[in-house]
Amino acid sequence: xxxxxxxxxxxxxxxxxxxxxxxxxxxxxxxxxxxxxxxxxxxxxxxxxxxxxxxxxxxxxxxxxxxxxxxxxxxxxxxxxxxxxxxxxxxxxxxxxxxxxxxxxxxxxxxxxxxxxxxxxxxxxxxxxxxxxxxxxxxxxxxxxxxxxxxxxxxxxxxxxxxxxxxxxxxxxxxxxxxxxxxxxxxxxxxxxxxxxxxxxxxxxxxxxxxxxxxxxxxxxxxxxxxxxxxxxxxxxxxxxxxxx
Amino acid sequence: xxxxxxxxxxxxxxxxxxxxxxxxxxxxxxxxxxxxxxxxxxxxxxxxxxxxxxxxxxxxxxxxxxxxxxxxxxxxxxxxxxxxxxxxxxxxxxxxxxxxxxxxxxxxxxxxxxxxxxxxxxxxxxxxxxxxxxxxxxxxxxxxxxxxxxxxxxxxxxxxxxxxxxxxxxxxxxxxxxxxxxxxxxxxxxxxxxxxxxxxxxxxxxxxxxxxxxxxxxxxxxxxxxxxxxxxxxxxxxxxxxxxxxxxxxxxxxxxxxxxxxxxxxxxxxxxxxxxxxxxxxxxxxxxxx
Numbered sequence: 001x002x003x004x005x006x007x008x009x010x011x012x013x014x015x016x017x018x019x020x021x022x023x024x025x026x027x028x029x030x031x032x033x034x035x036x037x038x039x040x041x042x043x044x045x046x047x048x049x050x051x052x053x054x055x056x057x058x059x060x061x062x063x064x065x066x067x068x069x070x071x072x073x074x075x076x077x078x079x080x081x082x083x084x085x086x087x088x089x090x091x092x093x094x095x096x097x098x099x100x101x102x103x104x105x106x107x108x109x110x111x112x113x114x115x116x117x118x119x120x121x122x123x124x125x126x127x128x129x130x131x132x133x134x135x136x137x138x139x140x141x142x143x144x145x146x147x148x149x150x151x152x153x154x155x156x157x158x159x160x161x162x163x164x165x166x167x168x169x170x171x172x173x174x175x176x177x178x179x180x181x182x183x184x185x186x187x188x189x190x191x192x193x194x195x196x197x198x199x200x201x202x203x204x205x206x207x208x209x210x211x212x213x214x215x216x217x218x219x220x221x222x223x224x225x226x227x228x229x230x231x232x233x234x235x236x237x238x239x240x241x242x243x244x245x
Numbered sequence: 246x247x248x249x250x251x252x253x254x255x256x257x258x259x260x261x262x263x264x265x266x267x268x269x270x271x272x273x274x275x276x277x278x279x280x281x282x283x284x285x286x287x288x289x290x291x292x293x294x295x296x297x298x299x300x301x302x303x304x305x306x307x308x309x310x311x312x313x314x315x316x317x318x319x320x321x322x323x324x325x326x327x328x329x330x331x332x333x334x335x336x337x338x339x340x341x342x343x344x345x346x347x348x349x350x351x352x353x354x355x356x357x358x359x360x361x362x363x364x365x366x367x368x369x370x371x372x373x374x375x376x377x378x379x380x381x382x383x384x385x386x387x388x389x390x391x392x393x394x395x396x397x398x399x400x401x402x403x404x405x406x407x408x409x410x411x412x413x414x415x416x417x418x419x420x421x422x423x424x425x426x427x428x429x430x431x432x433x434x435x436x437x438x439x440x441x442x443x444x445x446x447x448x449x450x451x452x453x454x455x456x457x458x459x460x461x462x463x464x465x466x467x468x469x470x471x472x473x474x475x476x477x478x479x480x481x482x483x484x485x486x487x488x489x490x491x492x493x494x495x496x497x498x499x500x501x502x503x504x505x506x507x508x509x510x511x512x513x514x515x516x517x518x519x520x521x522x523x524x525x526x527x528x529x530x531x532x533x534x535x
Contacts (some may be wrong), residue, residue: 030381063350066329166432166433166435166436167432167435167436168436169441170433170436170437170465171436172439173464173465174461179335191440192436194440195435195436195439195440198439198440199432199436200434224300231423231444232423233307233421233422233423233444234423237421238421242377
C-alpha cells in the first residue's frame with residue numbers, strides 16, 4: 001500500500017515533465033553582482049549582459065534596481081524571475097506606503113521578505129533562479145546581504161554572486177577595509193569587475209555602479225572598463241613552442 | 246536462434262584465424278577492456294576507492310630574468326587532508342621544473358617518466374634540455390591516455406632559447422603564457438594575477454606576487470592549504486625554496502610535552518607468556534650420518 005501511495009504522490013508532485021510548471025533551468029541569465037559597504041553606505045556593481053545560453057542576447061539589461069527609499073537590489077541568474085521579484089517587491093512597497101504610518105521598510109526587512117519568498121519557492125521545487133544582493137542604509141545603519149535561489153542567506157561587509165564568488169571574493173577579502181572612501185570603493189569594485197571581464201565568459205564590458213546612502217540611490221550611466229592586452233608574450237605567444245597555442 | 250548460432254560460429258572462425266597470424270606487440274595508450282565491468286559495478290552500488298588528489302593551487306609566471314613557479318602543499322583524499330606538507334613542484338631537468346595538480350600518483354609518475362627520458366636524451370645529445378622537449382613528451386603521453394591520466398601541469402624553465410612557461414591539461418592540450426594558474430584554487434590565484442601582474446617584474450616582486458597568489462588559493466579554496474613552495478629558475482641557476490612561507494603554523498603545542506608516568510593507567514590484569522621454551526638438544530649426529 002505504501003508503494004502505491006508513493007507513486008501517486010510522485011506523480012502529483014512532479015507532474016509529467018512534458019507539461020511541467022516548475023523551473024528546470026534558466027534561459028536568459030545575468031552574471032555576477034558585487035556589493036561592498038563603504039564609508040557612507042553601499043556600493044554595488046553589475047554588468048549589463050543578458051546571455052541566452054552561450055549567446056550574448058541582450059546588452060542593456062539593468063540588473064541593479066532601487067527598492068523603496070532605503071534599499072538597492074542586484075540580481076544574477078534568470079532575468080524573467082528577477083522581473084517577477086521586482087513585481088513582488090513593488091507590491092510590498094506599495095502596501096507599506098498605503099499604511100501611511102510614517103515608517104518605511106528598510107533593507108533588513110526587504111532582505112527577510114526575499115529570503116522567505118526564495119525559500120518557499122525552493123520548497124515547492126519551483127525556484128526563482130536568482131542570486132540576489134540586497135543593500136541599503138536606514139537611520140545610519142548600513143546593511144548588505146544576499147539570498148540564493150535555494151534560500152541560503154547571510155549578511156556581510158562584501159558580497160559576490162556567480163563567478164564573483166571565485167574571482168572577486170579573494171580580492172575583496174584581502175583589500176576591503178572599514179571606511180572606504182567613495183573613490184576607493186569604486187576602484188575596488190572596478191578591479192573585481194575587470195578580473196571578471198577577463199575570466200568570466202558571460203561577462204560584458206558595459207557596467208553600472210550603484211550607490212546608496214542615507215540621501216538616496218544613484219545608479220550610474222553605463223560605461224566600460226579599460227583592459228590591457230599588450231603583453232609582449234601575446235605578440236608571438238608560441239615563439240618558443242611551435243604547435244602550441 | 247539460428248542467427249545467434251551463426252554469430253557464435255563466426256566468432257570461433259575469427260579466433261582460429263588469429264592463431265595463425267603473428268602476435269602483434271601491445272599498442273600503447275589506454276586499454277578500455279575493463280570499462281564495461283567498472284560501469285556495471287558502479288550501477289550495482291560498488292564504490293571505487295577514492296584516489297589521492299592534490300586539491301591544489303599551482304602558479305607560474307615569467308619575470309625579467311626567468312621563471313618562478315609556486316605551489317601550495319596540501320594533498321586531499323576526498324574530504325580529508327592526507328598530507329599537510331607534500332611537494333608539488335617536481336624536478337624535470339636541472340633547468341626545468343613542473344608543478345602538478347590532479348591525481349598525485351599521475352603527476353608524480355608522469356613527471357618522473359619524462360625526467361628520466363630527458364636525462365637519456367641529454368646523454369644522447371650532450372646538450373642542456375629544452376622546455377619544449379619536456380612539453381612535447383608530456384603532451385603526447387597525456388593525449389594518448391585520452392584524459393584518463395589526470396595530471397594538470399604548469400611547466401616552467403629556462404633554456405638556450407629563453408624562459409618558457411606552459412600549462413598542460415589532462416587531455417593533452419597546452420598553452421604558452423606569461424602567467425598561469427591551475428588546480429582548484431586557480432580562480433583565486435588568477436584573480437590576484439589578473440589584477441597585479443605586469444611584465445618585467447624583478448625577482449623579489451615576482452616571488453612576492455607568486456606567494457600572494459598561492460596564499461589567495463590557500464585561504465579561499467578548501468582544496469588548498471598549509472605552506473607555500475616557490476621555485477625560481479634563471480639562466481644557469483635554480484633555487485628551490487621549500488616552505489618559503491608557512492602561513493598556517495600549529496598555534497598551540499604543549500611545551501611540557503606529553504608524559505605518561507607509570508601508575509597513571511590502571512592495570513586490570515597481568516598475564517605473562519614466556520616466549521622461549523626449554524628445548525633439549527640431543528648430542529649424537531650418528532643417526533643423521535647413516
